[in-house]
Amino acid sequence: MSTEPTMVIGSAGRRLYLIDWFRDAFAGLGVDGRVVVTENDPSSAAATYGDVARSLPRYADPAYGPALLDLVDELRPGLFLSVNDYELMHLHVDTDLAQQMRSRGVLVPGVERAWQLGCADKLRMAQMLEEIGVPTPPTVTADDQEGLDALAAVTDEFVVKHRLGSGSSGLALVDASGLEAAVAAAVASAPSTEGRAGAGQDVVVQPRLAGHEHGVDIVGDLREAGSLRAVLARRKVRMRAGETDKAITVDPAPFVANAERIAQAASLTGLVDVDMFFDGEGEPSVIDINPRFGGGYPFVHLAGADVPRFYVSRALGLEIDEEWRDYAPDVVSAKHESVRITAREG
Known part of the structure; x- marks a missing residue:
């Protein structure tokens, strides 16, 4: 059993920057914490990039649940998050693993079961958004x-x-x-x-909607479900392989009304990544919701926002100011390629 402040990122894949930013959050709070990364592929880009690397079976393997709970019992993390849609469905819908981790004192960001299902089903999602008065095509x-x-x-x-x-x-x-x-x-x-x-x-x-597509992070409190804490927005400039490749940060004000309705209806804890079209008039229309850190979060982080700092502070029970949700508008950022050695055969 470990008493060192610990968080776990499941299925980080290619998002090494997220691991770095959670490390930075511990350091910025003056805490000697560690980031544990779990993967089923030991040679993935992120598998050996955390402070601790743990291999878990694939989420669909019957051995996954027991192995995950054994890891939680051993390391006693304060926070667990996954950035994989299918792992999230397994944790929140197919099993009660998310709730089992919460019963052990782990903060597990997410949305309630009906909304997790809706996020995976675009027809169901449109119907749910209409029911709560959020514009959607x-x-x-x-x-x-x-x-x-x-x-x-x-x-x-x-x-x-x-x-x-x-x-x-x-x-x-x-x-x-x-x-x-x-x-x-x-x-x-x-x-x-x-x-x-x-x-x-x-x-x-x-x-097909008029206007520009925006990525919006809706951030709920980690301990008070449905309580909106921040809205972070960027206009998408270029896409690549289904993910935002270049974006410019914008004022979040036009997106707040939709964010409040979604956060409350979904009993949101933590961050969800939402795609909205906005033509500069009226309310933006929501076209997609991903209940996790999405590929668009880096654009607001580089402009000054710091959701990892907020996550870690709530997990540790520390009070911080609200500067973590402040970011500069009109900042243009673009992604680039990198590569690292992840294993050596034999």
């Missing part, structure tokens, strides 16, 4: 001919994507003449819940 499945006809009556530009996809899975932007072909392509590659071949119900169609 009309969303229908590709086998809903009546719904498709209704969309065609108001627009001739469409967005097609996988209903259960992650990132920009299956994404196509088309006009009316290309809609049928785009739907067919998306159906052919669509994931489904029953393991069957893709079908029209596994693809959603929406009208």
Whole structure:
């Protein structure tokens, strides 16, 4: 058993910067803490980058749950977070592992079960957003001919994507003449819940929205579910492989109303990454929610925000000022490539 202040990042993958920023948070608070990284691939970029590296079975392996709880009992972390959508579903929906960790005194950021399910299902998410008064584009499945006809009556530009996809899975932007072909392509590659071949119900169609796409981090308190603590926003300038590659920080004020509704309805603790379209007038429309640190967080962090500092302070029960949520607008940042040795064969 360890008494050293500890946090665990699960499935960090390529996000080495997140490990660095949590290390910085411990140091900035004057705490000799450590960041533990868990991975099932010991040669992944992040696997050996933490202060402690632990290998766990894949989340779908029956041995994953016992191994995770054994690690928690041994290391006694104050905080556990994952940046993998499928691991999060396993922790919060498929099992009660998130709750078991919380019962052991570990802070596990997230949203309530219904919203975790909604985040993975774009049709369900649109319905849930409508129920709480958050603007979102009309969303229908590709086998809903009546719904498709209704969309065609108001627009001739469409967005097609996988209903259960992650990132920009299956994404196509088309006009009316290309809609049928785009739907067919998306159906052919669509994931489904029953393991069957893709079908029209596994693809959603929406009208293409006007305005600019923004990434917005909604940050809830880690100990008081549903209590909004910060809104951090950037306008997306360039995308790459489904993730923001270049962005400019913007004033978060237009996004606060939606953030408050989502935080309260989802019983939010910690950070969720939300995509919104905003044309400069009215309320922004929400198109996607990822219940984790997303690929857009670095742009506000580099501009001055420090969510890792907030996380660590709440985990340790320390009081800090509100400067962690302040950032400068109009800061342009872009991602770049790097590489590190992760293993040696033999």
